[in-house]
Amino acid sequence: MATIPASPTQTEIDAVNFILGAIGQAPVTTLEATNPDVAIAYDVLINTSKEVQSEGWTYNTEYHYELVPDSVTKHIAVPSTMIYADISKDDTANRESESVVRDGKLYDRAKHTYQWERNVSADIVWLFDLDEVPIPVLEFIKNKAAAITSMQLIGDDGQYQKILQRETYSRAQLLEYECNQGDHSFFGTSAGQHNYISYQPYNSLLR
Numbered sequence: 174m175a176t177i178p179a180s181p182t183q184t185e186i187d188a189v190n191f192i193l194g195a196i197g198q199a200p201v202t203t204l205e206a207t208n209p210d211v212a213i214a215y216d217v218l219i220n221t222s223k224e225v226q227s228e229g230w231t232y233n234t235e236y237h238y239e240l241v242p243d244s245v246t247k248h249i250a251v252p253s254t255m256i257y258a259d260i261s262k263d264d265t266a267n268r269e270s271e272s273v274v275r276d277g278k279l280y281d282r283a284k285h286t287y288q289w290e291r292n293v294s295a296d297i298v299w300l301f302d303l304d305e306v307p308i309p310v311l312e313f314i315k316n317k318a319a320a321i322t323s324m325q326l327i328g329d330d331g332q333y334q335k336i337l338q339r340e341t342y343s344r345a346q347l348l349e350y351e352c353n354q355g356d357h358s359f360f361g362t363s364a365g366q367h368n369y370i371s372y373q374p375y376n377s378l379l380r
Contacts, residue, residue, distance in 0.1 A: 177206045177215050184304035188315050189214045195319035195336050196327050214322050218303075221318040225310065226300050227256045231355035232307050233299040237261050240279065240293045247288035249279040257298035264294040309343075309350035316340040 178185075181204045190200040192214040206212050226233055233256075240249045240258070251258050251274050258274055260267040271282040272295070278287050279295075303311060320336045323329070351357070 177204045177212065181215075182302065182304045184302075184311070185215070185218070188218050188303060188311070188318070191315045192218060192319045192322050195316075195339075196323045196332065210326060213326060214318070217322045217325070218314070218318045221321065222303060222306075222314050223256070223300060225314050225317065226306070227298065229257065229298040230310065230351055232310070233301060235297045235299070237264065237294045238297045240289075240295050242289040242292070247290060249287075249289050249293060251277055251279055253277075254300050255297055256300045258295050261294045261296050266291070267294065307350065307354075309347045313340070313343040313347045316343040 186201070186204060189204060189211060193200055193210065198210055201208070201211055204211055204215055242249045255274075258272075258279060260270055260272040260279075269283060270293075272279050272293075273282055274280070275287075279289065279293065280287050281289065303314070306314070316336065316339045320333060320340045323333045323336050327333070
């Protein structure tokens with residue numbers, strides 16, 4: 174179970190109260206781990222935030238982000254705020270390497286080493302605190318967390334279905350925001366116009 178911080182943000186308190194309200198519980202002014210409903214709601218909220226953000230959205234995804242190895246060990250540390258870190262496949266300098274994250278560090282599977290002799294261009298998905306994510310993302314996280322909490326704490330199918338409808342709507346709002354924010358298209362972006370390349374069918378054929 175997630176540990177409730179000593180000083181939770183107002184966004185976290187508001188989100189937990191949203192969840193509690195959705196399942197018919199009274200709101201709280203502080204988050205107390207001794208209250209089982211509050212503790213469960215907070216735990217579900219944080220885990221749902223990680224799950225949703227790990228999908229990788231325009232706001233938390235960066236391509237060709239430079240990672241610098243430690244000057245002594247040559248290791249590249251991957252902090253907990255990075256949900257995903259992988260060397261950029263379209264960078265010619267990376268063609269002889271294949272990266273994965275192991276033990277909080279970037280590991281080269283092709284060369285069987287944690288040591289990197291150069292700066293590495295990587296694609297990153299970041300994990301942000303709730304008060305830093307865009308509103309459409311936050312609304313979807315709250316509604317999804319409310320549906321999960323309803324299923325775990327209440328078990329009322331009628332209540333769950335009503336919350337699920339709100340979750341579905343907020344997901345649609347999020348996807349609309351993502352499409353507008355990311356300027357996505359089926360054909361991707363023309364060369365030279367933008368560094369961020371959208372979905373390209375021929376890439377899927379490589380899988």
